[in-house]
Amino acid sequence: MSNQLVDENTQLRRQLSELLEHARRNQDIMQRYQAFDLKFIGANSFQELIDSVFDTLTEASELDVVTLALIDPEAEIRRILTDLRIDVSDYPNLIFIEQSPNAAQTAMHRAQLGAYRSTQHMHLFPESVLKPASVTVLPLIRRNQLIGWLSLGSLDPQRFTTNMASDFLQHRASIVAICVENVINNERLQHIGLTDPLTGVNNRRYVEKRLLEEVGRTQRHAYPLSCLYIDLDHFKQVNDRYGHQGGDEVLKEVAGRITAELRLSDALGRFGGEEFVVLLIDAPHDAALAVAERIRLSVNNTPLHLSSGESLHATVSIGVATAHNLSRKDPAAPIAQQLLASADVALYRAKKEGRNCVISAENTESRVATAAK
Numbered sequence: 001m002s003n004q005l006v007d008e009n010t011q012l013r014r015q016l017s018e019l020l021e022h023a024r025r026n027q028d029i030m031q032r033y034q035a036f037d038l039k040f041i042g043a044n045s046f047q048e049l050i051d052s053v054f055d056t057l058t059e060a061s062e063l064d065v066v067t068l069a070l071i072d073p074e075a076e077i078r079r080i081l082t083d084l085r086i087d088v089s090d091y092p093n094l095i096f097i098e099q100s101p102n103a104a105q106t107a108m109h110r111a112q113l114g115a116y117r118s119t120q121h122m123h124l125f126p127e128s129v130l131k132p133a134s135v136t137v138l139p140l141i142r143r144n145q146l147i148g149w150l151s152l153g154s155l156d157p158q159r160f161t162t163n164m165a166s167d168f169l170q171h172r173a174s175i176v177a178i179c180v181e182n183v184i185n186n187e188r189l190q191h192i193g194l195t196d197p198l199t200g201v202n203n204r205r206y207v208e209k210r211l212l213e214e215v216g217r218t219q220r221h222a223y224p225l226s227c228l229y230i231d232l233d234h235f236k237q238v239n240d241r242y243g244h245q246g247g248d249e250v251l252k253e254v255a256g257r258i259t260a261e262l263r264l265s266d267a268l269g270r271f272g273g274e275e276f277v278v279l280l281i282d283a284p285h286d287a288a289l290a291v292a293e294r295i296r297l298s299v300n301n302t303p304l305h306l307s308s309g310e311s312l313h314a315t316v317s318i319g320v321a322t323a324h325n326l327s328r329k330d331p332a333a334p335i336a337q338q339l340l341a342s343a344d345v346a347l348y349r350a351k352k353e354g355r356n357c358v359i360s361a362e363n364t365e366s367r368v369a370t371a372a373k
Contacts, residue, residue, distance in 0.1 A: 138173035207269030226288030229343035232274035315356035319346025
């Protein structure tokens with residue numbers, strides 16, 4: 001009997017030790033999650049937020065891979081981040097869904113746990129990230145609207161199973177969704193200060209700031225930087241004939257057509273009145289001339305339709321200048337001013353040549369492209 005009591009006592013001590021270890025482990029996990037929540041909630045920028053998701057959450061949850069997918073069919077979030085100089089290509093685990101969610105996805109308001117299936121999860125774990133064995137997909141819901149997914153992956157096939165309780169994970173997703181919305185709204189507010197309120201493109205302040213930054217990058221990395229100076233032809237006549245509302249609609253439509261010909265990495269700003277400036281990043285002069293001609297044709301070839309029911313034919317004149325082979329020793333500000341001035345001189349020549357044309361600052365004696373007059 002004595003030996004039996006000793007054995008039972010030993011077993012109880014072992015079980016108690018295991019329970020204490022389990023409790024200590026749970027306490028450690030909770031402390032890490034609390035630290036994650038504080039860091040996540042305290043994120044003031046999108047960059048801080050995604051760093052918290054991909055670093056802190058991965059460590060706190062002992063995961064092998066975490067991805068964040070945001071629904072962005074109009075590329076609004078990506079444009080804001082690009083304008084704020086956040087390079088989304090630096091974050092392979094950050095995914096943008098370019099199509100609006102279908103009915104099945106919108107209805108999926110609960111966590112999905114289980115084995116990784118390529119047909120079901122490939123868009124949430126692209127080729128650039130580690131493929132997990134088991135996953136948890138947490139829909140991010142704000143105001144009953146699906147805004148994206150936080151996806152957790154483990155190489156352990158038993159880490160996430162279909163019969164696992166998901167309340168704790170859903171709570172985590174709720175915090176993430178609130179913080180994502182909050183940070184994106186903050187970035188929108190910052191972006192508004194750099195945006196022309198009429199056309200929705202960048203304003204002059206942004207373009208001048210961005211131009212200085214890009215000249216510096218051109219000096220460091222030796223890629224070409226091109227500038228387009230664009231002016232809407234005979235805009236005073238548009239205002240006189242169609243009123244200021246009609247003029248505003250023309251400016252917005254022209255800004256939209258210019259935007260459609262640009263990459264996300266490029267920058268477009270309204271410089272004042274009917275003038276726009278485009279910065280083409282890593283674009284040699286010939287490529288910049290081709291973009292300018294596409295813009296000219298886009299405006300020239302399709303009539304603009306006003307809300308009044310009237311239509312009109314608009315044209316633009318464009319001056320093109322390129323900076324390349326810049327010395328690192330030269331200050332950026334004079335180079336930026338000279339690039340903009342060269343494009344402006346080419347634009348002036350385009351106006352003198354009869355408008356509706358593209359003129360190169362490298363050879364203002366020859367017309368690059370001219371529409372039939």
